[in-house]
Amino acid sequence: MADMGEGGGGHEKGGKKRAKKGSTRVDMTPLVDLAFLLLTFFVLTSTFSKPKVMSLVYPAKPKPDQVIDAQAQKINNAITFLLSENKIYYYKGEYYAVGNPKGKPSTQLEETNFGPTGVRKLLADLNKSVLIGKAKLKVKLDSKLIKESQYLDGIKELKKADEALKVLIKTDDKAICKNFIDLVDELRINEIGVIAPVDLLASEFEMIKAKIK
Amino acid sequence: MAQVKGSPTIDMTPMVDLAFLLVTFFMLSANFRSDEPVVVDTPSSIASEEIPKNIVLITIDKGGRVFYGFTAGEEARKNVLIKMAAKYKVKLSQEHLKKFSLLSSFACDVHQLPKYLDLESEDRKKTTGTIPSDSTNNQLKDWINFGNIEGLAAGKVKFEDAAMKNPDAVMNEYKPKFILKVDGKALYSHAKNVIETFRDLDLNNLNFVTSLEASGAK
Numbered sequence: 001m002a003d004m005g006e007g008g009g010g011h012e013k014g015g016k017k018r019a020k021k022g023s024t025r026v027d028m029t030p031l032v033d034l035a036f037l038l039l040t041f042f043v044l045t046s047t048f049s050k051p052k053v054m055s056l057v058y059p060a061k062p063k064p065d066q067v068i069d070a071q072a073q074k075i076n077n078a079i080t081f082l083l084s085e086n087k088i089y090y091y092k093g094e095y096y097a098v099g100n101p102k103g104k105p106s107t108q109l110e111e112t113n114f115g116p117t118g119v120r121k122l123l124a125d126l127n128k129s130v131l132i133g134k135a136k137l138k139v140k141l142d143s144k145l146i147k148e149s150q151y152l153d154g155i156k157e158l159k160k161a162d163e164a165l166k167v168l169i170k171t172d173d174k175a176i177c178k179n180f181i182d183l184v185d186e187l188r189i190n191e192i193g194v195i196a197p198v199d200l201l202a203s204e205f206e207m208i209k210a211k212i213k
Numbered sequence: 214m215a216q217v218k219g220s221p222t223i224d225m226t227p228m229v230d231l232a233f234l235l236v237t238f239f240m241l242s243a244n245f246r247s248d249e250p251v252v253v254d255t256p257s258s259i260a261s262e263e264i265p266k267n268i269v270l271i272t273i274d275k276g277g278r279v280f281y282g283f284t285a286g287e288e289a290r291k292n293v294l295i296k297m298a299a300k301y302k303v304k305l306s307q308e309h310l311k312k313f314s315l316l317s318s319f320a321c322d323v324h325q326l327p328k329y330l331d332l333e334s335e336d337r338k339k340t341t342g343t344i345p346s347d348s349t350n351n352q353l354k355d356w357i358n359f360g361n362i363e364g365l366a367a368g369k370v371k372f373e374d375a376a377m378k379n380p381d382a383v384m385n386e387y388k389p390k391f392i393l394k395v396d397g398k399a400l401y402s403h404a405k406n407v408i409e410t411f412r413d414l415d416l417n418n419l420n421f422v423t424s425l426e427a428s429g430a431k
Contacts, residue, residue: 028225035229035233051424052262052264052424053260054260054420054422055420056419057417058412061413174400176397176398176401177396177399181421188260197405
């Protein structure tokens, strides 16, 4: 626009028009200021890492008329984790109280930790059948012997198998959510299929108390 | 003087171009944090699923306060509140309904709700109420139940729309999902109370909100 004005009128009074030559450009400084202000604002307010969700299927509650069978007792290859405030204990197999009628030695709690050398290693050892099976399937998938869907089905089958580790989680009144989610996360990493958060028995609670002291 | 006269200013056009390009990018990519009543520090995990659209969100903060949120749309939120108000015989004005339909998440007894809605959003953050979820007065159960019903209805409408365009659409994706957003420091017994409420309603598939683990596990 400024250029046009200059070109149109500039013949007779050329001298006076030339004096205005310096103002043909728009001063962009405020524009740049604003642009960078906005830029800074959006950079600082935008959140890049969207929160994720971890799904967990809880066992259905037994219906009132349903007879509770002793299936829980029959589960083989199970491990029970007991959580307290930032502490984690476990025992393998069934729970035996002191002086139980079967005459088995009473259950002793063992302590571990949330680090990679604790729970993760323990689970990796106990859940070998699934992890090895998964690795085999992965090789097949990579060499394109099986399809992606077959691979996923295969893993599902492995997790359901008898040899796969089943995990029960019990928490006491001091356990915090972080402990629980960390543990479930470890179970995820080790491809545990059956996870059951269940109630703590009174005798187990006593055992945790004794351990902490 | 005469020699430098030609270039007293720098040409800022490319810089402005770039700045505005970046501004546009960040403006479009930014998703603002919705105005939540509490800040919750979620634990981290390796989970990589993103939060679905149609959710019933239960937030549990550090002190064990329970918040309820529902995202199936304004109309559905109104319907949930109408059902709740009818069940607990709470009188609400049209204005209350309007305010509620815009609320992201709240924590208060249903009988206190009119008062709560009258507050300014800043004052709401200062309240210390919670949604009763114990066995004698389990309002949370009703909130979840009505949220589920309305969420299903809203999801069905969306599903039918989607099914017209794409016959492969799966209804499951449009059903409401149940999300638990728990603070890492909250006692698990608080969360358990809420989880038991879900299980009482036969809703066994729950999702925990987690942030992405900083150091990729494995």
